Amino acid sequence: MNHFSNRAITGITKVGDIYCPKNGEFPAFSEAAGTQYLNNLVSNVPEDDFSSLNLVLIIFSFLPAFILKWLIGVFERSMDNPGDSILPSLLRQLNLGLRGLCYSVYYSEFSNPEYKGRTPLQIIDYHLNRVELEPVKSEATFV
């Protein structure tokens, strides 16, 4: 069962604040994102990939923000690196993995229950109209 350690959650929160900072109407990741839901979103991630990610996030939790910001810049630039060697390949995968995690609890219904302001989904004015055929069962959430 994949489960982020508390230190890893600290790490993803620090990374999240770089991807999604406080910016005008937008709240900071650390304010609005429901990091408590992250464990629900990684159940299908292969165990060895998850262990590596958890370890990287633990290391991130100890790094100063300015170093993390520099590192994320390196990750982003790896996307334009034409090289196929191991390091840029790993950086690209890490970059996309981290962005996926952050955006999944920022631009989604999984916001921090203690956050009372407008959520990022409300700020971008995203709303879906679902015309259901029959009552939804409990497994399907956030109807």
Added chain:
Amino acid sequence: MVYDFIVVGSGSGGGSLAYYLNKSGAKVLLLEAGKFYRKNTFPRTEAETSADLYWGGGIEFAKDGKMGFLRTKMVGGSSIVYQCLMDRFDDNAFDAWKDESGVDWFSNATMNEHYNQVESDMALHTFTEKEWNRNAKLFIDGCDKNGYKWANLRRGQSDCALENGNDCIGCLGGCIRDSKQSSLVAFIQKAEKEGLEIQADTEIHKVEPGNETCKIHGMQNGNKVSYEAKKVILSGGAFGTTRMMYMSGFKKKLPALGKKFSSHPQFMWIGFQNEPVDAHKLAFQTVASKDPEFRKKGFKLENVFAPPISLAMLINITGSKHQDYMKKYRYMQCIEVAVRDENVGEIISDKNGKLTISKPLTDQDKERKTNGLQAIKNILLSSGANEVFESNFYFGLHLMGGCVMGTDPSKSVVNPEFNVHGEKTLYITDSSIYPNAPGINPGLTIKALSHKLSTQLIKG
């Protein structure tokens, strides 16, 4: 118990095959590695859709980390989350298959009766002007201004309640109305009512074909399970079927296993309009390019969009600039190019089933991509976009090859009768048998090929 047929995998190929075999009165078992969701239990959020319905918890990557692959894990397979666009192959696609494989029945003349049968078992709908949302209208306007030909798409759907304001982008996580003609809706649920045995949460790791029967072994909810049938048909898709074949030790015998992987690499660019586009509202994908020049040049364009998390992934910058773009979500116009790529990719699995995917873009692929993206830019700008965001992220939804069909056992995995070379009791039908990329949505042909196999199996 020895079944007549066991079908492993319940996507477009497996679901339809199980339906036709079950209808013939045979004793059929349909196995699926993922869970069994229904219209009222599909996740209702994008985050849960990615996490719960996809292998790898959302996305899998090529080993160079450049390309992402989306592959689902549930009863109905990828047909649950795809757009269910139902296109027949043209002669060009079948001729390319014939040239690559040596299989002489790859033709519309042979496949017509199978297309006809599969189409008659689904509700099909061709979109009309009244269903275009603004993203579609802008696409059409831009195509017209550039002299590009376009057409309304044909989709498998029965009642999407568009007139009541239903936003179909939500059905990328499974159709909540049983309208989309996924393998689940069009085939599996019907077969279920007629007695088809279905076991979900069952992942097969080993296949042991014999002369009279074929045995398979795997895990179901954490417990070891084994089954036996007179004939076993693998239908786990390009990655899933290739993985099962690797784990069963076929690589030594069949060196072509894992080879000739293609995936129609897709690139989405975004234009920003001054007025709201609301590309996520109502029917979000209704038209596509239908330009003979594009076909010759090896790409096609589609009017598409994505919900917020996926869209955020496309915008490959960070911080406040990223948020500033996201704030214009409702003003985004979006077009995608799908490249008809060369089949130089490879799927490799270790003995534990860990996959490594090699999918380099060849020079020809890059040229096709560049031409397609230029056409997108022309459309976006001529339809009024004040800025174009050129995303560098690309992905594959149409995963094809790995167990390709052919006449030569040194260059293919299954023979023209869908049999794994040299194995009388083991068959494959899914996109893994595709010899190369057709440049056309593969879903309908996967089903038609399954119907062809079903007629052969029923005859014995």
